Amino acid sequence: MSIKTFELISTTENGIQLISYVALPENASDDNSVAGILVAPEWWGVVEHPKTITERLAKAGYAAVAMDVYGEGKLTADAAQANMWMEQVLEDQDMLMARCRLILNDFSDQLAVNGDNLGAIGFCFGGKIVLDMAREGMPLKAVATFHGNPEPKQPADNKFKAKVLVAHGRDDSMVSMEAIEGLKKELDAAEVDYTIDVYDDAKHGFTNPNADERGAKNNVDLGYNETAAKQSWDNMLEFMKANLG
Template sequence: MAAIKTREIHYTAQDGSPLIGYFAAPETDTPVAGVLVAPEWWGRNEYTEQRARELAEHGYAALAMDMYGDKKVTTNSDQAHQWMMQTFEDPDTIVNRATAALNALAAQDEVNADKLAAIGFCYGGKVVLDLARSNAPLKAVATFHAILSPKAPAQEGQVQAEILVLHGELDSMVTLDDVASFREEMHAAKVEHEVIVFENAKHGFSNPLADERAKANGVDLGYNAEAEQKGLAAMYALLDCHLA
């Protein structure tokens, strides 16, 4: 496990929003591949930062991105929904803010800007999928219990990344019909992709706090440790294949 360093990075979206990312990287003199981490709808919280640190320990530089501005976070689903929906009001907001984060990541001295990838959780899964659909220079994208519906369907030749979607069979927020539609979109655009569906896994299966959040907010979430570990293993296999 690599020794790591962390810091906050201030950057600005195209719309002028002040964003604050959390950067983690291994202690090394050689630039390494960079991975964006897009948060669940709760915002750039400790869970997102933890995933960035894990990536750094694995040998990658990682930036946990801020999608709401001023690193706003909440544990209240109504507030999270409000902030998330604000990023849908202008159809370009999500890709613009994600692109700003990708540029901030690529600009760090520790990062090899020729080797970039992105991962996302829940709402953050949609963020990185839409970023990939925008022809962003990504080698790989992995999502956990992502919102799969696109801003606009992927177009042939406009997705550079290989895409891995990790989905829970019991996800009531993103249905298996949604998964089927996503597969059709990827096939139509000739995107290299894989979808793994985990049995007995709900929305939020990768987050150990999912059950607590579900109980507090009356939403259908659930943690599944087996699905989390299998999903992370598949994610790291994808990243190591494309970024090593």
């Protein structure tokens, strides 16, 4: 399916431009709106990987947006820099969620996007972001995380309406199985409908083809696993199809 892409600029109340990246199926139009999926990138920012994910979602028939939560389109391949930016936005998680809500609203205002039929997927740091968006009660029907950080801004409660799919690597040294168990308890307490898939021989970052190179360069325990990447992607598409149509 052919697609079209463009930048979506959202301006925060203090004048920071969030430069997100949108991909739409060619047939999505003002008269033919399609379900939308928000993509929260890894801590690197809106680099090639989330852009590719967004384009793949458009080819699968969804409107998709890679969210620029750092602002000004900042991106990096340096883990120390990425960590600094991530820590900065985590110091003010209300601001981070306000940015996500702003992007969600601007994205769902596009006539080609069905704002009543939204999902979100997140990678690593982005996994925390999309779970927190659901914890905040944003209008998401389905949330999927890949090697995501499950640490909550605040625990899920009855505002959490989204169904959840978690793809976790068994060999992830950055997000432990204990953290995933904690997420299960949290979601159980809030009666959230969730599925957790654990992939063998998969490390943190297993969906990102650049993970090995990034890991080696930055001395971080990352690794790409093609089998787990493909299986988790296919499972996510099935999950979105079941919940968004």
